[in-house]
């Protein structure tokens with residue numbers, strides 16, 4: 393970008409180039425949000441154990457910039473880990489609605505993504521996207537904590553890319 397530095401001494405111009413950054417407000421917000429995601433844990437079955445392990449002392453999710461919360465009022469990304477029964481679907485929707493915008497959803501494991509081994513069951517929802525929009529799908533049965541961390545990196549990239557493209561940063565957009 394041209395900083396319009398004609399007439400400025402070379403040394404000062406160099407200093408300005410190194411220290412002055414230009415960005416759009418939306419991109420700045422997306423950068424801050426993507427580096428401080430607060431996930432709402434929604435563990436429903438075996439995948440939840442891997443999600444809990446991500447928080448534990450071996451992987452320590454906090455050092456990657458995401459901090460697990462237990463309240464939708466404090467969270468901006470829901471991790472759905474495990475099989476969602478039709479009985480739980482309205483509760484999942486209610487918790488999602490209680491989260492402030494912008495909010496995002498990660499499905500962890502093949503059950504949450506598409507019904508998994510229970511796809512032919514009468515009682516299991518065949519994918520969380522039938523209840524709320526999903527931003528990142530993590531495959532596996534179960535996916536490892538490393539896969540969840542990778543999923544968060546993908547979500548970060550998505551938030552920043554949408555801000556760059558000028559779209560409102562929201563999963564409901």
Ligand code: SF4
Pocket residue numbers: 437438439440473474475500501502503504508509532533534535
């Ligand atoms: S994807 Fe596999 S590990 Fe995860 S909840 Fe379903 S059956 Fe359990």
